Amino acid sequence: MENSSDPASPLLEVRGISKSFGAVRALQEVDFTLRAGEIHALLGENGAGKSTLIKVVTGVFPRDAGIVRLGGEEVAPRSAKAALGAGIATVYQEVNLLPNLSVAQNLFLDRQPMRFGIVREGEMRRRAKALLADFGLDIDVAAPLGNYSVAIQHVTAIARAVDLSARVLILDEPTASLDRHEVEILFGIMRKLAGRGIGIVFVSHFLDQVYEISNRITVLRNGRLVGERETASLPRLELIRMMLGRELAETTSARASATEHKAREICASFEAYGKAGYVAPFDLELRHGEVVGLAGLLGSGRTETARLVFGAERADRGQARVEGAAVRLQSPRDGVRHGFGYCPEERKTDGIVAELSVRENIVLALQAKRGLHRPLSRREQDEIARRYVKMLDIRPSDPERPVGLLSGGNQQKVLLARWLATSPRLLVLDEPTRGIDVGAHAEIIRLIRELCDNGLSLLVISSELDEIVTYSDRVVVLRDRAHVEELAGGAIDVGNILAAIAADGAATAHEGRA
Amino acid sequence: GQLTIGFSQIGSESGWRAAETSVSKQEAAKRQVNLKIADAQQKQENQIKAIRSFIAQNVDAIFLAPVVSTGWDSVLKEAKEAKIPVVLLDRDIDPSGKDLYLTAVTSDSVHEGEVAGDWLAKTVGNKACNVVELQGTVGASVAANRKKGFDTAIAKHANLKVVRSQTGDFTRAKGKEVMESFIKAEGGGKSICAVYAHNDDMMVGAIQAMKEAGLKPGKEILTVSIDAVPDIFKAMAAGEANATVELTPNMAGPALDAIAAFKDKGTVPPKWIQTESKLYTAADDPQKIYDSKKGLGY
Amino acid sequence: MKGLPPALITAIVLVAGFAACAMQFPNIASTRVVGNLLTDNAFLGIVATGMAFVIISGGIDLSVGSVIGFTTVFVALAIERWGVPPLVAFVAILVLSAAFGAAMGAVIHIFDLPPFIVTLAGMFLARGASFLLSTESVPITAPVYSTVSDFALRMPGGGRLTAIAIIMLVIVIGGALLLHLTRFGANVYALGGSRTTASLMGVAVGKMTIKIYMLSSLLAGIAGIVFSFYTSAGYSLSAVGVELDSIAAVVIGGTLLTGGQGSVIGTFLGVLIQGLIQTYINFDGTLSSWWTKIATGVLLFAFIALQQGLVALARRPVRKSAGATT
Amino acid sequence: MTALLPRRGLAQILALIVILAVDRVVSPQFFDLRLQDGRLFGSLIDVLNRGTPVALLSLGMVLVIATRGIDLSVGAVMAICGAIAASLADSHGLPVVLAAALGAGLVCGLWNGFLVAVLGMQPIVATLILMVAGRGIAQLITEGRIVTFSSPDLVWLGNGSVLGLPVPVVIALGMLILTGAVVRGSALGLLIEATGGNARASELAGVGTRAMILAVYVWCGVCAALAGVIAAADIMGADANNAGLWLELDAILAVVIGGTSLFGGRFSLVLAVLGALIIQTMNTGILLSGYPPEFNLLVKAVVVLAVLLLQSPKFSGFAGIAARLRRTKA
Ligand SMILES: Nc1ncnc2c1ncn2[C@@H]1O[C@H](COP(=O)(O)OP(=O)(O)OP(=O)(O)O)[C@@H](O)[C@H]1O
Ligand SMILES: Nc1ncnc2c1ncn2[C@@H]1O[C@H](COP(=O)(O)OP(=O)(O)OP(=O)(O)O)[C@@H](O)[C@H]1O
Ligand SMILES: [Mg+2]
Ligand SMILES: [Mg+2]
Secondary structure (H helix, E strand, O other): OHHHHOOOOEEEEEEEEEEEEOOEEEEEEEEEEEEOOOEEEEEEOOOOOHHHHHHHHOOOOOOOEEEEEEOOEEEOOOOHHHHHHHOEEEEOOOOOOOOOOEHHHHHHOOOOOEEOOEEOHHHHHHHHHHHHHOOOOOOOOOOEHHHOOHHHHHHHHHHHHHOOOOOEEEEEOOOOOOOHHHHHHHHHHHHHHHHOOOEEEEEOOOHHHHHHHOOEEEEEEOOEEEEEEEHHHOOHHHHHHHHHOOOOOOOOOOOOOOHHHHOOOEEEEEEEEEEOOOEEEEEEEEEOOOEEEEEEOOOOOHHHHHHHHHOOOOOOEEEEEEOOEEEOOOOHHHHHHOOEEEEOOOHHHHHOOOOOEHHHHHHHHHHHHHOOOOOOOHHHHHHHHHHHHHHOOOOOOOOOOEHHHOOHHHHHHHHHHHHHOOOOOEEEEEOOOOOOOHHHHHHHHHHHHHHHHOOOEEEEEOOOHHHHHHHOOEEEEEEOOEEEEEEEHHHOOHHHHHHHHHOOOHHHHOHHHO | OOOEEEEEEOOOOOHHHHHHHHHHHHHHHHOOOEEEEEEOOOOHHHHHHHHHHHHHOOOOEEEEOOOOOOOOHHHHHHHHHOOOOEEEEEOOOOHHHHHHOOEEEEOOHHHHHHHHHHHHHHHHOOOOEEEEEEEOOOOOHHHHHHHHHHHHHHHOOOOEEEEEEEEOOOOHHHHHHHHHHHHHHOHHHOOOOEEEEOOHHHHHHHHHHHHHOOOOEOOOEEEEEEEOOHHHHHHHHOOOOOEEEEOOOOOHHHHHHHHHHHHHHOOOOOOEEEOOOOEEEHHHOHHHHHHHHHOOOO | OOOHHHHHHHHHHHHHHHHHHHHHOHHHOOHHHHHHHHHHOHHHHHHHHHHHHHHHOOOOOOOHHHHHHHHHHHHHHHHHOOOOOHHHHHHHHHHHHHHHHHHHHHHHHHOOOOHHHHHHHHHHHHHHHHHHHOOOOEEOOOHHHHHHHHOEEEOOOOOEEEHHHHHHHHHHHHHHHHHHHOHHHHHHHHHHHOHHHHHHOOOOHHHHHHHHHHHHHHHHHHHHHHHHHHHOEEOOOOOOOHHHHHHHHHHHOOOOOOOOOOOHHHHHHHHHHHHHHHHHHHHHOOOOHHHHHHHHHHHHHHHHHHHHHHHHHHHOOOOOOOOOOO | OHHHHHHOOHHHHHHHHHHHHHHHHHOOOOOOOEEEOOEEEOHHHHHHHHHHHHHHHHHHHHHHHHOOOOOOOHHHHHHHHHHHHHHHHOOOOHHHHHHHHHHHHHHHHHHHHHHHHHOOOOHHHHHHHHHHHHHHHHHHHHOOOEEEOOOHHHHHHHHOEEOOEEHHHHHHHHHHHHHHHHHHHOOHHHHHHHHHHOHHHHHHOOOOHHHHHHHHHHHHHHHHHHHHHHHHHHHOEEEOOOOOOOHHHHHHHHHHHOOOOOOOOOOOHHHHHHHHHHHHHHHHHHHHHOOOHHHHHHHHHHHHHHHHHHHOOOOOHHHHHHHHHHHHHO
16 A cells, blocks of 8 residues: 555556557557656557457457556456456546446445345445545435436546546546546545545546646557657647647638627527426527527536537427528438538447448438438549548548447547538537547638638537637527526637626526426 | 026136037027026136136036036035035046036047047958048147047057147147147158048048148048038038037037936936047948038038 | 336336226226236236347247247146156256256357347247147146145135245245346346447357347246146147237336346236236137237237336436437 | 458359368269250259249348348248238239239338338348248238139249249349349448448438438349249248248348348448358258258358358468467467
8 A cells, every 4th residue: 555655656557558450550569657646647649549448458359469467466357347346447538338227236236235135225325325426426326327418427437437436546537527627626636536546547638627626737649659748848849849740731720700700690589489397488599601609617518508409309399490481390301401410429329330431421411301212323422531531630641440339539520520410500429529639620610711701501519618608709608407698709818708697597597487 | 486507617728618618508508598608718817717606606516517527626626515516527537526516427538549540440441551640739638538449449459540739739839830740740642541630620620631742531541530510511511621529519418418307306317428439431321411410510 | 126116107008007997897897807817928928028128138948938939838748748746857858948048148149140030949948848748738736736826825705825826926026136136137227228338348149148038938937837737638739829928018118129228126016917918808808819919909909008108108308318328 | 451351252152162072072973964845954063053032131231231231030021921922823914913922022121111211220130020020920811721823824923934044043143143243333332341341420421320220121122022922933832831931031141141240331242142142052052961950050150150160351261271270289
C-alpha cells in the first residue's frame, strides 16, 4: 500500500503494446506509464487508438505483443472481469451498462450485497442511492436504467467504476455527454480518488478539461506513441500539433454575423407545437442560412424538441410549416421527405447500423428518401461515400469497412455524412461534436458555417455552451421541458445563457406535463 | 335417455384417421348417441387431458384411440373410480391395464403384416425376391408391429429378403422420396421385386416414384400395403398396385353396440373384439370398392 | 420486482379467460378442473421454467422436448430392463441431461454459434438417441410409480393436488426465487440485456451460458421424470413439440424473446393459459381436428393480443423519455 | 470483416463438397446421371428436386430473418396453398389455380406481417399462431383427406421437365433469380439489411421499416405458397396433415447454414439456397445409405453441428481442430 501512494513509482506500466485488426494496425509498440495518484490524460485524434489501448490493457481484446505491469508485477487479464480482479476499473467509451436492469443492479452487478446467497435488494438500493448522491443525482434506483437519459447512464457507469475501489481507474471520454455541473462533480471525485493514491487515466477531446484536471498527458497518433509530457509545461498549440501532426488550420472564434441572415426566408416554422407530457408547446422559426442553438440542462427537453421538429415524435398540438406551407410531420419519413435531417445523440442505438459498411450507412437516408424503385447504383454509392469520407476525413478511409468497427468519433462523422448526402434544407444535430477530436471539431464547425452559407438551416443541440455561442445566430434556452428564453445577436453569450438556464421559471415549466 | 360418449381421438394425421373419425360420427348418429370427440393432435398428454375432462363432465362412456400403448393406468383408474366404462378403439394398450377397460375394438397390426407377407410369399412362389420396405413413423407401435408381422411371415421363405428398409413417415411425399432413393440404390430398381409399405399412402407415393423412373409397378414390381384407403384401389384398377390389407375405419360401430348392450342389459363384452384384416387384390373389382369407399371421409 | 407488471397482466388475462370459460361451462369452475390443470401441465410448467431462464438470457432451447422424450425412455429402460433402482436412475438421468445442457451451452459460447441452431441439433440428437434406446414404449411397473401417481392431496370440491403438480409448483417457486433474488438471476437478466456489455461489466458470460443451458436441460430432465410418472411409461416419441408450447408459454407470460425481461411467474401463468385453452376445447367437444387447431390459434391470438394491448395501455402514462426507452 | 468477404460462402461450398463425397462413399452410383424420357435421372437430380420446397421456403425465410424476424408458419402455409391448389385443380385452369394458391400465401404473409409490423408482436409467437391455426385451415379445406387431382397442368408443375431438369428445380431457380433481381436490383436489399441491423436507426433515417417488414413476410408467404403447390403437384394430391410438416425448421436451418445471422442484418439468398441443398444432400445420403431409420436424426444432428462448426468464426475448420489438438497436447 505504501508504495502505491508514492507518486513517483509507476503504478501501471504498458510496454510495447501492438494490436492489429486485420490490415488495420491500431496500435504499434505503444508505451504508457501511469503513476499512483496522478490523473493522466490519454489524447489523440479520432481513431488514434485510445480506446483500443484501453481495451487491450483491460483484456477485452487480446494483444499481439507487449507487456502490462501493475504495481511492478506483470499482469495479463483475459477479460474485463479479470482486469477488475487485478484492480483496474474501466468505463468504456460507449456506455456499457444494461438498460434492462435497474440502476441499482447496474451499479452492483456481480458484486451485490448478499446474505445467505440472496441479494439484499434493500441494502443494494440504499447504497446505490448514496453512491449516486455523490454525483448529485437523486433518481429512482429501482427503475430500469434505460428509462434515463444517456447522461444519467454515463454518470451511473462512472459511479460504478469509481465504487469498484480499484487501484487504477480508466475513464474513456466520460465527459462527452455531461454538462458543466456534472463535469465539476466528476472532477471533484477524480481529485479525491487521486488523492487516495489511485491512478486515473482520462480520455477526452475537451482540451479545457484536460488542462483543468490532468497532471500529465500522453498523446497517440495513428496507433503510435507521440510523447508523454507534464500538462503544466505543454502549451496548448504544442499539444494540438502533437495530436494532429500539423497546425490546426483555422481558429474558430469569429461568429457569422446574424444580421446578415435577418432578411432570409423562413425555412420551417412551428407554432404552438408540442406534445402533452413531452414538451410544452413552443414557437420556433428556422430561417435559411441560420443556426439556432438549443441550450439547457440535461433533461430540459432539447432532444424532445429536436425529435418533434424532425417528426420522430408526433406532436399532438400546433402547426408545422415548411417554406410557408402547412405540413404534417407524423414520422421520420415525413421529415426526410420535407428535406429534414436528424443526427440523434445516441449514435450506437439510434444512429449507426453497425454491421453495414460506411458506404451503406452514408447512402441510407438518401436511398430512403429516393424510394425503393430508384436505387443508387453502386457507382453512385461509391462516389458519394468517397466524397464524404474525404470531406469529413473519416478514418480509416475504406468505405467498405463495417461502421461498427470505426472509432466513436468517426462513426459520428459517418452520421453527419448520411444527412449531408440528402442535401437537406433543415438539419437537426443533437450533440454533433460529442466525442469528436479537436481537428474534426473545428472541421465540423467550419462545415456548419459553410452549410449555412449555402442556405441550409440548422438546429443544433450542444452541451458545450462555448460551441453554441460560437456558431449560433439565435439560441433557444430550455428548462423543464419548456422553451423559456430566446437570445439573439449580441445577447448570445455564455453568461446570458447560464442566467436563462438558472432563472426560476417554474410557472411555465409544468405546462407540458398535463 | 340419450347416451353421451366422449371419444379421445388421436388426431388427423392421415386419410384413414379422418375416415375413422367421420365413420364414428355416422355410427353414433345412427344410434342417436351424443359423441363428443376430442382431438389430441397426436399427443398423449392431450389424450390424458381429454379423458380427465370427460370424467369431469361425467360422460356415460369413454372411447379411447390410444396414441401409444403405455401410460394409461392412472387416468383409466380415475375413469374406473368414476364408474365410466372405457372402450379402446383401433389400438390396444399395455397388458397391465387389462382390467381398466371394458373392451378393445382393434385389428391386430402384427397380423396385418403377416397377411401382407403371406400374400407376397404366395404370389412370388419360389422365385428369389428382393423386397424393399417403407416403414411407418419411427417409434410408432403400428409401424413396429406391421414390420414384425411381415418379417415373421417371410422368415419362412428363404427366397424373400428385405434388402432396404427406411421410414416414409406414413406420408405420400416421404414414401415417394424414399422410393426414389431405393430405386437409385438398387441399380435403377431393376433388382427390386416387391415393395411393402406400412400404409397405402406411402405406397401411392412409391408408385409414382416407380412410374417416373420408368418402372412398371404392379407388373415388374409387386406392391403390397396396408389400410385399404380408396386411392390404392384406384391404383389397383389401373394395374399399378397388387394388394392391400384392410384396416376398417369402422371401430366405433361395434364399440357402440357393446356399450349399448352393457348399459341396457349389463352384458359384458369379450375383452377383445377383433376386426377383420381382409386382403384385397386386383381380383376384387377395385373400381367398385373405390366407389363405395369414396364417401367415407378418407 | 422486475417483470411483475407484465406478469400481473397475464394474471388478469388468465382470470378473465377462466371466468369466460366457466360462464360457458360451469363445470370448469371446480377444484377438480383446476387440479387437473396443474397435474396435466406439470411437465410443461417445469420445462417452461427452464425455458424462461434461457429466453430471458437472450437464448432459446429447442431441445427440451427431445430431452423429455429421452429421459422417459432412459428411466423406463433403466428401471425395467437394466434393474436399476428408480432413485439411482433419476440421479443418473439428471446428471446426464445437465451434462447435455452444459455441452450445448459450451458449444454456443465457445464457437459463438446461434442457440437456435445448436439446440436444434441437440433436439435431433436427443430424439435420435432415444430411438436408439428403444422405439417401443416401455411400461414402468416399479412400485414407486404407483405410489407417486396415486399420491394426491384432496382439495375441497373433489379436486386433487397430485404429487407431480406439487413438484411443479415447488420448481416454479424455486425458479422464481432463483431468478429474482440471487446473483445468478441478475446475471441472467444481464446476459439478456447484452452479452458483450455483461462481459465488460465483469459477468463471466461463458460460465453463465453453460449454467443456464444446464439448468434448462436439468429441468427438462426433471420434466421427463415427471412425464414418466404421469404416463408410467417411457416412449421415444413423447413430448414432441413441447419446445414450442413452452416457448409460447414464456412469451404469453410477458417475456421478451429478445431477452433481458420476463419472469418465471408470468411463464407459469402462460402455461395455465395454454392449459385453459386446451380444457376449453376439450369441454366443447364438438370440434373436429381442424377446428381444434384453428380454435387454438384464435385463442392464442386473442390472449396474446389482449395481453399486448394491456401492456401497451399500462406503459402509456409511464413512458417519459422517447429517446431512451425500449 | 472485409477480409472475410471474399471467403463468404467458402465454408458452405466446402461443406457441400464434403457431404457429396460422403454420399459418394455410401452410394457408389451417387453421381450417375442418365437421360430418360427427356429428363435427367439420378441422385443428384433427386437432391435438387427434393430440395426445392426447402430452397423456396428459405428464399422467403432469409429475408424475414434479415429483418430480425422468423416465420414458423411456412409449413402450414404450404399446406393451405397446396390444399387450395388441389381443390381447384380439376375444375379450373392453371392460372386460376396458381393465382388462388399464391394469393392465399400472400394473405397469410400479410397476416403475419400485420401482427409483427403493426401490432408489434414478437415474430416467433406471431407466426406460431398461423403455424397452429394454418394447418387447421388446410385440413378444413381438405376435411382431413388427401385431395387428389389429375389436372395435367398442375401435375406437370410437379413432375414435368424443362431441358431435362425437373420443373420444380427450374421454378426454384427462377424464383432465386427473381428474388435476387428484386432485392438487389432495387434498394430493397439495403433497406432490409438496415432494418434488420438496427431498426430504430433505420426508422430515423427515413426507412419505412414497417413496410419492409410487411413486405418480407408477404414474400415469405408467397414463396411458401409456391412450395406448397409444388409439394402437392409432386404427389398429385394435397396432404394437409403432413405437407410441409416441420419444414420451417429446415428452412431456418438452411438460412443459418447459409451464413445469415438470426439477429438480422446481412443476408445472402444464394447461400441460403445452398444451405437448403446441403440439408437435402445429407437427407438423400441418409436414405441411400441403408442404415436403419433410427439413425437418421443422429446423423442429421452430427452433420448440422459439423457444418456449423466449420463456419464458426472461432473455429477455422479442420486447421482449427488440428491447432486445438496440438495445443491441448502441449
Ligand atoms: N473491433 C475492431 N475491429 C476492427 N478495427 C477496429 C476495432 N476497434 C477499433 N478498430 C480500429 O482501430 C483504430 C483505433 O480505434 P479506437 O477506437 O481505439 O480510436 P480512439 O482513439 O478511441 O478514437 P475516438 O476518439 O474516436 O474514440 C480505428 O482505426 C478503428 O477503426
Ligand atoms: N438530473 C436528472 N434527474 C432526474 N431525471 C433526469 C435528470 N436529467 C435528466 N433526467 C431525465 O432523463 C430523461 C431524458 O432526458 P434527455 O436527455 O432526453 O433530455 P435533453 O433535454 O435532451 O438532454 P440532453 O440532450 O442534454 O441529454 C428526461 O425524461 C428526464 O426526466
Ligand atoms: Mg475511443
Ligand atoms: Mg438529449
